[in-house]
Amino acid sequence: MNPLLIIANPRQIPECIEAFQALDVRRAWLSNYTEWELVAVMDSIMRDESIFFSHAILCADDCVVSQGALDAVLAGAETEHAKEHDAAVTGYCRLDHQHPEVNITRRPLMGDVPVPGAYDFFRFDDVQEWPDPGLAGTGFVGFALTCMSRERWLQFPFGVFGGPQQSWSSDFHLSVRLRDAGVEMTAARDGYVTHVKEQWQRLDTAHEKRLLIGEEPARVRVEGA
Numbered sequence: 001m002n003p004l005l006i007i008a009n010p011r012q013i014p015e016c017i018e019a020f021q022a023l024d025v026r027r028a029w030l031s032n033y034t035e036w037e038l039v040a041v042m043d044s045i046m047r048d049e050s051i052f053f054s055h056a057i058l059c060a061d062d063c064v065v066s067q068g069a070l071d072a073v074l075a076g077a078e079t080e081h082a083k084e085h086d087a088a089v090t091g092y093c094r095l096d097h098q099h100p101e102v103n104i105t106r107r108p109l110m111g112d113v114p115v116p117g118a119y120d121f122f123r124f125d126d127v128q129e130w131p132d133p134g135l136a137g138t139g140f141v142g143f144a145l146t147c148m149s150r151e152r153w154l155q156f157p158f159g160v161f162g163g164p165q166q167s168w169s170s171d172f173h174l175s176v177r178l179r180d181a182g183v184e185m186t187a188a189r190d191g192y193v194t195h196v197k198e199q200w201q202r203l204d205t206a207h208e209k210r211l212l213i214g215e216e217p218a219r220v221r222v223e224g225a
Contacts, residue, residue: 001078004028004053005070006045006224008038009061009145010211013196019064025224026053027076032218035160036167041220042158046150051222055081057147058158062209063093064194069145072190076135077147080186086152087184090138091145091191094124102127103142103171104187108179114161114169127189135186140175152187156183 007020009031020027028051030041045051048225055077059065069091075091101121110118119140130136148156156177160167178185198204 001074002052002054003057003059003074004075006030007059007061007182010213011061011209013208014064015194016061016064018171023065023067023070023072027224029221032212032216034213035170037049043223046153051149055147056153057145059142059145060143062196063144069191069193072188073145073147076186076188085184086149087186088141088178089147090141090187091193092187093144093193093195096197097195099200100124103144105140108139109175112176114172118120130189132190134183135188138187141171141185145170145191
């Protein structure tokens, strides 16, 4: 495997940036784009043959990611690749920094639109009690280290609900399409990352967590191992 960690990066959160920079992996920072703009940016990266990678792992920039969590997701992806399943393998995080639930689900998403009733989230404590440190099924991949092969990303490109003025729920958008196509989604028990979100479904109030879209130039920067 030759992985590329893609960080959707509209903020500059010091503890998260420090953790990302410490990881032994190549990183692509997609800085200061709206979610709508990321549709074209992600497609460009997947089609750019000058950036060589076999798998891309997408993560939101408000996560503190450890090397162990990344390694667990990559190990799961390698296992699935060896079985020729080409499944989507994901890590996971709490819905906010202290929420009891995490962003993987017990069953497939219900319906086709991202409303609260569509999700049957696992509780954090339940996931930690999984006996197998490997993989278990999920109906949702929430961009807390969500890994797919380059071929899968080309088949199921990054997409969003809404339009240029307001867009949302790119993770739900992908998960529904994978569900409908019968593509397996799995979560790695040891792929837990810390989510610094203050409160689920509300904007953060801390100054360092503000969106920099429009304040700083949008750009793609590839760096690392």
